[in-house]
Amino acid sequence: MTKTTKYIFVTGGVTSSLGKGIIAASLAKLLQAQGYRVTIQKLDPYINVDPGTLNPYEHGECYVTEDGAETDLDLGHYERFLNVPTSQANNVTTGRIYQSVIDKERRGEFLGKTVQVVPHITDEIKRRVQLLGNSGEYDIVITEIGGTVGDIESLPYIEAVRQLKWDLGENNAIVIHLTLVPYLAAAGELKTKPTQHSVKTLMESGVQADVLVCRTEYDLPYDLRRKLALFCNVREEAVIQSIDASTIYDVPNLMLEQGLDKVVLKKLALKSSVPDITQWNNFLTRHKNPKTEVTIGLIGKYVELQDSYKSILESFIHAGAENEVKVNIEPIHSEYLNEDNIKLKLSHLDGILVAPGFGERGIEGKITAVNYVRENNVPFFGICLGMQMAVIEFARNVLKLTDADSTEMNAKTKNPVIDLMEDQKLITDKGGTMRLGAWDCDLKIGSLVRDIYKSEHIKERHRHRYEFNGKYKEAIEAKGMIATGLNPNTGLVEIIEIPTHPFFIGVQYHPEYKSTVANPHPLFVAFVKAALKFKNGKKSASVSQN
Numbered sequence: 001m002t003k004t005t006k007y008i009f010v011t012g013g014v015t016s017s018l019g020k021g022i023i024a025a026s027l028a029k030l031l032q033a034q035g036y037r038v039t040i041q042k043l044d045p046y047i048n049v050d051p052g053t054l055n056p057y058e059h060g061e062c063y064v065t066e067d068g069a070e071t072d073l074d075l076g077h078y079e080r081f082l083n084v085p086t087s088q089a090n091n092v093t094t095g096r097i098y099q100s101v102i103d104k105e106r107r108g109e110f111l112g113k114t115v116q117v118v119p120h121i122t123d124e125i126k127r128r129v130q131l132l133g134n135s136g137e138y139d140i141v142i143t144e145i146g147g148t149v150g151d152i153e154s155l156p157y158i159e160a161v162r163q164l165k166w167d168l169g170e171n172n173a174i175v176i177h178l179t180l181v182p183y184l185a186a187a188g189e190l191k192t193k194p195t196q197h198s199v200k201t202l203m204e205s206g207v208q209a210d211v212l213v214c215r216t217e218y219d220l221p222y223d224l225r226r227k228l229a230l231f232c233n234v235r236e237e238a239v240i241q242s243i244d245a246s247t248i249y250d251v252p253n254l255m256l257e258q259g260l261d262k263v264v265l266k267k268l269a270l271k272s273s274v275p276d277i278t279q280w281n282n283f284l285t286r287h288k289n290p291k292t293e294v295t296i297g298l299i300g301k302y303v304e305l306q307d308s309y310k311s312i313l314e315s316f317i318h319a320g321a322e323n324e325v326k327v328n329i330e331p332i333h334s335e336y337l338n339e340d341n342i343k344l345k346l347s348h349l350d351g352i353l354v355a356p357g358f359g360e361r362g363i364e365g366k367i368t369a370v371n372y373v374r375e376n377n378v379p380f381f382g383i384c385l386g387m388q389m390a391v392i393e394f395a396r397n398v399l400k401l402t403d404a405d406s407t408e409m410n411a412k413t414k415n416p417v418i419d420l421m422e423d424q425k426l427i428t429d430k431g432g433t434m435r436l437g438a439w440d441c442d443l444k445i446g447s448l449v450r451d452i453y454k455s456e457h458i459k460e461r462h463r464h465r466y467e468f469n470g471k472y473k474e475a476i477e478a479k480g481m482i483a484t485g486l487n488p489n490t491g492l493v494e495i496i497e498i499p500t501h502p503f504f505i506g507v508q509y510h511p512e513y514k515s516t517v518a519n520p521h522p523l524f525v526a527f528v529k530a531a532l533k534f535k536n537g538k539k540s541a542s543v544s545q546n
């Protein structure tokens with residue numbers, strides 16, 4: 001639509017966790033809804049090459065793109081808001097930047113020059129930012145800079161932004177700075193000083209913020225906005241408040257009310273119009289006006305942290321809205337589940353999701369949970385490790401292979417029903433070496449999944465090393481657990497079902513990465529529907545007993 005790609009940089013000040021990713025995604029949504037082709041990129045200042053090797057406790061969920069990048073969870077928000085896939089180019093870390101520069105140095109491509117942070121590291125950052133813009137696919141690239149200005153590790157990024165603003169010229173690149181305006185209860189006042197300091201820190205690096213987005217618990221009064229505008233060199237209309245919202249999905253509307261899209265488009269010398277967010281608002285109406293509710297147990301080992309299963313939780317919000325049902329998620333720590341307490345912990349639930357994961361901790365609890373839901377006809381949805389646990393449970397309790405296991409947990413088991421994939425056996429490096437990204441899968445005629453997807457062929461995203469061991473397929477199917485999704489090229493089992501159970505589906509891939517507001521994932525939608533049916537069935541059974 002536009003001749004040159006325009007760039008928007010989103011920086012953060014005062015504190016982390018201000019919701020830069022959500023502001024970036026909300027702005028992108030408003031621009032997209034005015035006909036602009038927008039993408040969002042995240043630059044992360046840590047040394048890990050990607051977040052794939054990071055513990056979920058440290059950094060939340062690792063998100064996976066269609067092309068197999070292991071990325072920051074903010075990319076999940078970008079996709080959920082925009083309904084446009086991201087790629088390897090959308091997440092860059094300091095580790096990756098340095099790796100490219102050092103590789104280039106080893107190849108002798110710097111021709112004897114001393115390799116330095118400025119210009120070599122900053123050039124590589126600039127190249128990575130412009131890679132998306134130069135693809136010709138986007139009118140606007142929004143680049144979110146992780147971390148907080150003033151951090152040592154953020155410096156090269158802020159310097160790259162300074163240079164890019166200069167190189168690209170006025171109206172082609174702007175900076176939105178996100179800060180916190182705290183409320184001091186003792187003084188009964190909102191305080192602007194931290195924002196002033198943070199804008200100054202940015203200016204010390206030569207970067208002038210064009211727009212301020214101020215995270216606040218209370219409405220920013222006019223005089224306060226004026227004060228911020230005056231002290232921070234921005235126009236009054238460019239001081240935008242980001243008030244705490246009950247759901248992240250309200251933020252695009254909140255930004256629209258504040259005119260963030262208009263201010264930004266004006267600064268970029270682009271035309272603005274009224275964004276068409278009808279579909280988005282229809283979703284919000286359904287999300288906020290549920291007709292009934294269900295409670296799903298989420299069994300995992302990182303349940304105390306919201307961010308560890310981010311995409312799963314968001315998928316339930318999309319699926320709940322689609323069904324006009326409020327989905328309550330009850331996190332259940334698998335480590336504390338055993339045969340003695342399983343009924344107590346699970347019997348009130350309308351469905352159980354066994355989460356993805358790695359390693360041995362909490363495994364037996366997951367298997368016990370699968371046993372309970374299988375025998376009690378409770379809707380079951382197993383994702384990745386959750387699917388593997390379902391296979392182990394079935395092998396142990398139905399096929400009576402009591403030592404059945406995954407070689408991830410027990411390398412010496414005589415019955416490795418879940419085993420390392422052949423092409424994984426020689427791999428020793430951990431980073432970026434799993435089976436990653438989207439792979440083809442054929443769905444079996446007459447299966448529940450084929451009915452749910454309304455398709456015979458799907459493509460879903462993976463992140464694992466282990467798989468259903470094909471040697472056991474015949475024996476397992478003979479007892480009633482059926483492989484209903486197969487990779488057409490390798491024959492790998494991607495989906496299992498138990499057709500005699502009302503809803504028992506395990507998937508080796510991660511459907512949660514593909515659920516968006518515009519396209520709620522069909523498996524989550526069907527699972528919520530099954531949970532509602534199960535709940536209503538319980539109710540009518542208890543009525544007829546009375």
Ligand code: GLN
Nearest residue numbers: 356357384385464465466
């Ligand atoms: N640990 C299992 C594997 O690597 C499952 C991974 C997952 O749940 N993402 O195969």
